[in-house]
Amino acid sequence: MAEKRLRILVAKPGLDGHDRGAKIIARALRDGGFEVIYTGLHQTPEMIAEAAVQEDVDAVGLSILSGAHMTLFPEVIRLLKEKGADDVTIFGGGIIPDPDARKLAEMGVKAIFTPGASTEDIVKWVGENVHPRE
Amino acid sequence: MTTKREWLEQTYKDAKERPVRFTTLSDLAIEPLYTPEDLKSGYETALGYPGVYPYTRGVYESMYRGRLWTMRQFAGYGLAEDTNQRFHFLLSQGQGGLSTAFDMPTLMGYDADSERAIGEVGREGVSVSSIHDMATLFDRIPIERVSTSMTVNCSASVLLAAYLVIAERQGVAWEQVSGTIQNDMLKEYIAQKEWICPPAPALRIVTDMVEFCASKAPRFHPVSISGYHIREAGSTAVQELAFTIADGLCYVEDGIKRGLDVDDFAPRLSFFWDIHVDFLEEIAKLRAARRMWARLMKERFGARNPRSMMLRTHAQTAGVSLTAQQPINNVVRVALQAMAGVLGGVQSMHTNSMDETLALPTERAVMVALRTQQIIAEETGVTNTIDPLGGSYALEALTDKIEAEAMDYVRKIDEMGGMLKAIELGYPQREIAEAAFTYQRQLEQGIKTVVGVNKFSVPEEISIEVLKIDPALEERQIQRVRKMKRERNSIAVKDALKRVAEACRSGENLMEPICDAVRRETTVGEISDVFRTEFGVYRDPGWI
Secondary structure, eight states, X not given: OOOOOOEEEEEXXXXXXXXHHHHHHHHHHHHTTOEEEEOOSSBOHHHHHHHHHHTTOSEEEEEEOSSOHHHHHXXXXXXXXXXXXXXXXXXXXXXXXXXXXXXXXXXXXXXXXOTTOOHHHHHHHHHHHOOOOO | OOOHHHHHHHTGGGOOOXXXXXXOTTOOBOOSOOOGGGOOSOIIIIIOOTTSTTOTTOSSSSHXXXXXXXXXXXXXXXXXXXXXXXXXXXXXXXXXXXXXXXOHHHHHTXXXXXXXXXXXXXXXXXOOOSHHHHHHHTTTOOTTTSOEEEEOSTTHHHHHHHHHHHXXXXXXXXXXXXXXXXXXXXXXXXXXXXXXXXXXXHHXXXXXXXXXXXXXXXXXXXXXXXXXXXXXXXXXXXXXXXXXHHHHHHHHHHHHHTTOOHHXXXXXXXXXXXXXXXXXXXXXXXXXXXXXXXXXXXXXXXXXXXXXXXXXXXXXXXXXXXXXXXXXXXXXXXXXXXXXXXXXXXXXXXOOOTTTTTSSOOHHHHHHHHHHHHHHHHHSOGGGSSSTTTTOHHHHHHHHHHHHHHHHXXXXXXHHTSHHHHHHHTHHHHHHHHHHHHHHHHHHTTSSOOBTTTBSOOOOOOOOOOOOOOTHHHHHHHHHHHHHHHHSOHHHHHHHHHHHHHHHHHOOOSHHHHHHHHHTXXXXXXXXXXXXXXXXXXXXXXXX
């Protein structure tokens, strides 16, 4: 039986318009064999959580370069839980200082990819750490 | 006399080359050597003299011998009083003019108390929701002596109005106000991605501001046609040049369609380039840009005023070239880039701070960035003569090549029907995404090198001190905005907004109604909401 491909939502929450990285990662993940849905810019946490549920994704990657990550990550996590989707793997990247990344890890964010991370590493990480939801 | 070809075939052929690709950052092939044979056209046509068409060697006859470029550090964070303090600090350290960074809510047309602003107030720049914030921002800054640049686009009309109203309050006539507002909406859809309504009405607002400034604030630059963001989004140098020039052509066409004479508004169109890390490519790009714009303005639009043909520009060293790893290396990168900007003949420059991959700059870091420009100006001697690298065989060959390749793109966009059409088709957006992806691949394959990242890296804890934005200030600003909304004359506001809406519909120039609304304490978000209602909301097509 063919294994179902993992579905990944790559999302840009908040007002941040820097999408260079998110688009590269979305494409690299797609080339890496995953089903990728890219939300586009200016998504509210509600829109992201709703998309994650509608698209039945296994993981959500948030890209935030605006400094608003300590508001947006927790809100997405909270809404996913509210919608009964708290087994979705959350990861992300952008401009996130190490102390904040550690706090996010405590909240359940499974990985934060900082400047200089390679798409190869990210694709590998997703393959090894994201599992299909039941 | 030996020809270059003979030298290549007889002498160079036995030379062993290092196993790297000899291309520019943008993948333009670079030859081992350039000679007089590579100078294609004559001095008069291709280069000319500074201050004379086609301005390749410089827009002004005296350039830095007459006046140095303006050192204009981009600044803004927190609340208006925080940024006002940073403004005063920078001016006291020898900065020549101000450059304002606004926060994301302000830039996207939301007030600090909007639901969309949560977590974002004061983070990427200063929060300005109303005339009160603007007054605080420019407290004790004499507008008739200090020129200010404001980096804002879809809500630019409101911020320009606010600046002019503050000038008014200081007793400064609008004819005396000098400065720049970025207001380059075309590149937003292409690269920076700050928008409210779709491209066509956004262009209308830009032209309203161009028309308004041409008669009411003739010393003010109503648009800063920008390549910076296009480059930062991942384009090559050629694409940066081509798409920016194509944007400029669109603005000129729209001004003419509005009924303006090209020479009435073109002199105040300004530009804004990136200065990336490939030294020769960037200098060549800056010179090619001047020559291209001069030729196009003359040949395509019949401009007669030399000032319509002079490409005057601000420049910023490339943010995207900085590394989080070994951040002190960034001081070196910025110095080299700033030198390229000076050798490329810019009129105004911002140098990045070493810590900007991590956060907004600390005072200490921005001082080093400012000193970098001052050291170039005062110690290196490159400002003693105009266009010192002019005539370099390599530089002129590269200038010619970049111009030719950029013109290919401009013609392609012409064939699509112009930049507005090209944007609707997603053409520049997709070119940029492709170039960005290609570069990332090259980095990961080691074809391109970034020192400290994919070569000469060390295991490190990033321990440089960075600027932190106090999260409490968001609530403070929310309360201020709410208080102002409670205490102002709400009937006056309602009338003002109604008038803005009517102007949206009738096609009347929006600036007077917006100035009036701003005087009555109408906010950035409220006026932007009128645009949303009247013109619609643009959604990101999300092309990967």
